[in-house]
Amino acid sequence: MATQSLEEISKLIETGRVHRRVYTDPEIFDLEMERVFGRAWLFVGHASQVPKPGDYFTTELGRQPVVMTRDRDGKVHVLFNRCTHRGAKVVNDRCGHAARMTCLYHGWSFDADGTLAAVPIPDGCAPGFRKEDFGLARVPRVQEYRGFVFASLAQNGSSFEDQIGPMKGSIDDLVDRAPDGELAFDLGQHRYAYNGNWKLQIENVLDSYHVPFGHASTVNKEGAQFARREGDKEGAKVVETKDQNKTAASWRNRKSYVTGNGHGWSSNTVLDDGKRSSPAFDEYKRVLVEKVGAERAAQILTPRLHNSLIYPNVSIMGLNIHVRVIKPIAVDRTEVTVYPVRLLGAPDTMNFGNMRLLNVTHSAASFVQTDDVESFVRTQKGLRSLATDWVDISRGLGAEESDRTYNATRGASVGELAMRAQYKAWLGYMQEAA
Amino acid sequence: MDNVVRIPSPQSTSLARETFELFLIHEAKLLDERRFRDWMELFTEDGAYWVPAAPNQESPFNHASLFYDDRTLMKTRIDRLEHPRIHIQTPPSRTAHIVGNTLVDKIDEAKGEVVVSSTVMMVEYRDESQRIFAGRQFHRLRRAAEGYKIVLKRVNLINCDSAFDAMAVPI
Numbered sequence: 001m002a003t004q005s006l007e008e009i010s011k012l013i014e015t016g017r018v019h020r021r022v023y024t025d026p027e028i029f030d031l032e033m034e035r036v037f038g039r040a041w042l043f044v045g046h047a048s049q050v051p052k053p054g055d056y057f058t059t060e061l062g063r064q065p066v067v068m069t070r071d072r073d074g075k076v077h078v079l080f081n082r083c084t085h086r087g088a089k090v091v092n093d094r095c096g097h098a099a100r101m102t103c104l105y106h107g108w109s110f111d112a113d114g115t116l117a118a119v120p121i122p123d124g125c126a127p128g129f130r131k132e133d134f135g136l137a138r139v140p141r142v143q144e145y146r147g148f149v150f151a152s153l154a155q156n157g158s159s160f161e162d163q164i165g166p167m168k169g170s171i172d173d174l175v176d177r178a179p180d181g182e183l184a185f186d187l188g189q190h191r192y193a194y195n196g197n198w199k200l201q202i203e204n205v206l207d208s209y210h211v212p213f214g215h216a217s218t219v220n221k222e223g224a225q226f227a228r229r230e231g232d233k234e235g236a237k238v239v240e241t242k243d244q245n246k247t248a249a250s251w252r253n254r255k256s257y258v259t260g261n262g263h264g265w266s267s268n269t270v271l272d273d274g275k276r277s278s279p280a281f282d283e284y285k286r287v288l289v290e291k292v293g294a295e296r297a298a299q300i301l302t303p304r305l306h307n308s309l310i311y312p313n314v315s316i317m318g319l320n321i322h323v324r325v326i327k328p329i330a331v332d333r334t335e336v337t338v339y340p341v342r343l344l345g346a347p348d349t350m351n352f353g354n355m356r357l358l359n360v361t362h363s364a365a366s367f368v369q370t371d372d373v374e375s376f377v378r379t380q381k382g383l384r385s386l387a388t389d390w391v392d393i394s395r396g397l398g399a400e401e402s403d404r405t406y407n408a409t410r411g412a413s414v415g416e417l418a419m420r421a422q423y424k425a426w427l428g429y430m431q432e433a434a
Numbered sequence: 435m436d437n438v439v440r441i442p443s444p445q446s447t448s449l450a451r452e453t454f455e456l457f458l459i460h461e462a463k464l465l466d467e468r469r470f471r472d473w474m475e476l477f478t479e480d481g482a483y484w485v486p487a488a489p490n491q492e493s494p495f496n497h498a499s500l501f502y503d504d505r506t507l508m509k510t511r512i513d514r515l516e517h518p519r520i521h522i523q524t525p526p527s528r529t530a531h532i533v534g535n536t537l538v539d540k541i542d543e544a545k546g547e548v549v550v551s552s553t554v555m556m557v558e559y560r561d562e563s564q565r566i567f568a569g570r571q572f573h574r575l576r577r578a579a580e581g582y583k584i585v586l587k588r589v590n591l592i593n594c595d596s597a598f599d600a601m602a603v604p605i
């Protein structure tokens with residue numbers, strides 16, 4: 001496959017700019033599946049998607065079909081969803097429950113931990129056939145953190161701690177908001193797809209620059225978006241009302257942070273700035289204080305890592321609570337799943353209110369995400385152009401600062417620091433010899 | 435015929451069926467002509483438009499939906515559809531609806547409500563590509579002074595749980 005020499009790849013990323021082939025070349029895409037998705041720690045799913053022994057959930061890691069299961073001891077497994085006999089995909093439903101996972105073709109059946117439990121007509125097996133040799137292959141490395149299940153397709157490589165460690169805070173921030181300290185992904189999901197490269201979506205999640213323009217159709221004359229959180233009167237304002245060339249004062253202080261490995265997040269407005277109030281939010285605050293005490297509740301409602309990207313395939317959004325998983329399908333085709341998240345212990349009115357708001361912001365028919373998707377599709381079309389080879393991501397270049405609180409680098413949230421960090425990580429993965 | 439269909443109190447289900455089918459055809463025509471405000475006026479003040487995101491979805495209140503718009507959200511959606519910089523409608527969608535296999539499922543004389551189900555197909559063309567939405571839709575209609583109005587329109591798309599390219603116009 002590697003018709004791309006390492007030297008050639010290194011020429012695709014320059015300071016503040018990216019070569020268009022990174023988005024358009026099918027060979028680069030194949031190499032990404034091997035070197036980025038084949039190596040990185042990827043988000044698989046949440047443990048609450050397989051609540052009981054025998055439950056399963058199917059997905060893909062890069063292009064690998066996998067199944068996440070829970071065995072009778074309660075342990076979560078991530079297995080390759082491929083029969084060890086003749087290769088059929090064993091589990092075909094998106095999710096469900098099975099005492100054993102049975103292949104449709106010749107009836108080989110597997111336990112939730114992947115063990116081959118039974119083979120029909122065993123007297124025909126070749127001499128020396130051992131069931132132990134034919135369990136479903138396990139994804140080499142799996143690690144769960146507070147219900148978030150990650151896996152790496154590579155036997156060796158950077159540890160979970162080294163790769164994902166710095167982003168645990170983003171998971172903590174979300175999980176801690178649940179008065180019971182636990183989340184459930186049981187409010188369904190949104191799925192949308194677009195004819196564009198997967199990286200267009202991950203660039204977008206930490207791009208505050210696009211908001212007033214890309215989402216003009218949701219911004220009122222004063223420059224404020226409609227309210228996107230339970231209890232808010234109106235949404236974010238990125239530019240000044242009187243001079244729309246100026247970043248709004250409230251937005252100017254916002255920063256983007258990057259930590260290496262392509263991860264990043266943006267700071268947010270305070271969750272409890274005294275202006276938010278609704279019966280649901282007030283009740284939620286009361287329950288949280290009751291569970292964790294006023295001091296801790298105040299900490300939880302003070303922003304740390306919000307709207308994060310855990311490179312390369314998951315984004316955790318603290319604003320209107322959800323988790324988003326990015327699945328590359330082809331160089332110009334991407335599928336995204338958005339999970340509304342239930343904060344266990346929070347009042348139903350709050351959880352269901354958040355869930356309903358997510359219909360409006362991130363469903364395939366939403367008011368917000370649809371304009372982003374159109375931007376991705378049009379970028380993919382524009383990048384066919386031979387006018388120039390370069391995509392510019394230089395905003396804020398040279399204005400980065402180091403941040404001791406988070407041991408990170410920070411820059412203006414309306415800059416492109418996060419994208420530069422993503423491509424630095426990308427180059428690292430892509431240049432690492434197989 | 436404008437925003438509401440004026441009909442006499444239905445004496446029999448067969449009479450009702452034809453009348454309600456006309457109502458559905460009229461509604462489809464408003465959508466195809468992008469008369470979204472007139473379409474919204476077909477709904478009661480407490481009316482809602484719902485497209486579930488899962489087959490057999492029981493409720494819009496504890497599970498994600500593709501659309502679940504009460505009148506307030508419907509208005510926000512339509513304001514946006516009329517916004518000059520709604521990128522997902524540049525160029526706008528052109529649609530052709532067809533409604534058929536209409537049945538009157540329920541008549542509740544006491545409440546003055548009926549539930550009418552029908553099969554709907556919407557072909558959408560936009561920006562060099564064409565796609566089809568199909569499913570069974572359920573209209574709960576309430577008799578008002580000026581005719582019948584929609585209390586709930588639910589569209590069960592056959593592919594409701596698939597990954598959709600962005601959607602902007604109601605089905």
